[in-house]
Amino acid sequence: MASSISDSAFxxxxxAPEPAQWLPRYGDELYRFALSRVSDSDTxxxxxxxxxxxxLDGLAKFRGEASERTWLFTILRRNIIDHYRRExxxxxxxxxxxxxxxxxxxxxxxxxxxxxxxxxYPEGWQTADAALEQADAREALRHCQxxxxxxxxxxxxxxxxxxxPAETICQELGxxxxxxxxxxxxxxxxxxxxxxxxxxxxxx
Amino acid sequence: MALKISLSCQEATLLVEERADAPLPLKAAVALxxxxxxxxxxxxxxAQSSMVAQLALFAGQHTAGNAEITLPGxxxxxxxxxxxxxxxxxxxxxxxxx
Numbered sequence: 001m002a003s004s005i006s007d008s009a010f011x012x013x014x015x016a017p018e019p020a021q022w023l024p025r026y027g028d029e030l031y032r033f034a035l036s037r038v039s040d041s042d043t044x045x046x047x048x049x050x051x052x053x054x055x056l057d058g059l060a061k062f063r064g065e066a067s068e069r070t071w072l073f074t075i076l077r078r079n080i081i082d083h084y085r086r087e088x089x090x091x092x093x094x095x096x097x098x099x100x101x102x103x104x105x106x107x108x109x110x111x112x113x114x115x116x117x118x119x120x121y122p123e124g125w126q127t128a129d130a131a132l133e134q135a136d137a138r139e140a141l142r143h144c145q146x147x148x149x150x151x152x153x154x155x156x157x158x159x160x161x162x163x164x165p166a167e168t169i170c171q172e173l174g175x176x177x178x179x180x181x182x183x184x185x186x187x188x189x190x191x192x193x194x195x196x197x198x199x200x201x202x203x204x
Numbered sequence: 205m206a207l208k209i210s211l212s213c214q215e216a217t218l219l220v221e222e223r224a225d226a227p228l229p230l231k232a233a234v235a236l237x238x239x240x241x242x243x244x245x246x247x248x249x250x251a252q253s254s255m256v257a258q259l260a261l262f263a264g265q266h267t268a269g270n271a272e273i274t275l276p277g278x279x280x281x282x283x284x285x286x287x288x289x290x291x292x293x294x295x296x297x298x299x300x301x302x
Binding site: 027030031036113115121123125127133137138142145156166181184188201 | 213218245255259263267273279290
């Protein structure tokens with residue numbers, strides 16, 4: 001029933017949105033989406049609440065060009081970016097500065113020549129593509145993503161889960177292009193290593 | 205990034221990340237291809253890095269589309285109260301609402 005309502009939620013121009021129906025119709029869907037982009041349920045609930053309150057404030061601007069549902073999701077996506085902008089800002093660093101937390105290139109590579117350190121040689125993974133869709137792989141990723149410094153988590157999530165273009169992420173988080181690549185590189189090095197320790201590459 | 209033909213592993217893995225986003229300039233693309241031919245570790249890194257990206261995408265899609273996940277009741281009640289309060293006149297009074 002809920003799905004048939006949301007499927008037919010394309011309002012014709014001028015049709016009034018129905019705030020009283022937002023939570024029953026879209027609450028679960030908005031919550032799932034938020035939860036897929038942030039790490040904890042409290043933050044996801046907060047995002048749903050902020051989104052619906054923003055929508056209420058912006059009711060006058062809703063012209064029915066998009067469906068009510070699409071409009072609410074647009075606001076939610078905006079709020080997710082804002083959430084990460086706040087998260088990524090280190091308390092004692094300027095916004096563009098690289099976070100002082102977490103591993104750097106020197107953790108993984110010999111500073112003299114840029115070769116992999118012995119302890120960090122990537123192992124061969126036995127992981128088949130299908131294994132990436134398994135629950136334990138998702139669990140491993142969640143565990144490892146949690147351990148990223150806030151700035152890395154923000155950039156990684158916006159790039160690889162929310163799939164925003166690099167330029168948008170740089171603009172939104174106030175990160176230079178050069179630092180963006182350093183962050184992506186460090187985040188991937190760290191996640192790859194953590195997933196390997198978690199057993200992702202082992203044959204199941 | 206200096207455009208030289210011989211890359212360190214640190215440089216090569218950074219280029220792997222950049223390559224996933226947009227095609228590299230020719231010189232860098234050649235240098236990376238050569239490096240990946242003789243460096244098994246960076247070759248593994250390249251394959252695994254794209255697996256990590258794929259895993260992140262799958263995991264997000266899985267949660268976003270998982271009908272078993274629902275907005276917890278307590279949050280639903282709280283949010284509805286905030287919405288009612290924000291709509292002002294005619295809305296139900298919110299106990300302890302700010």
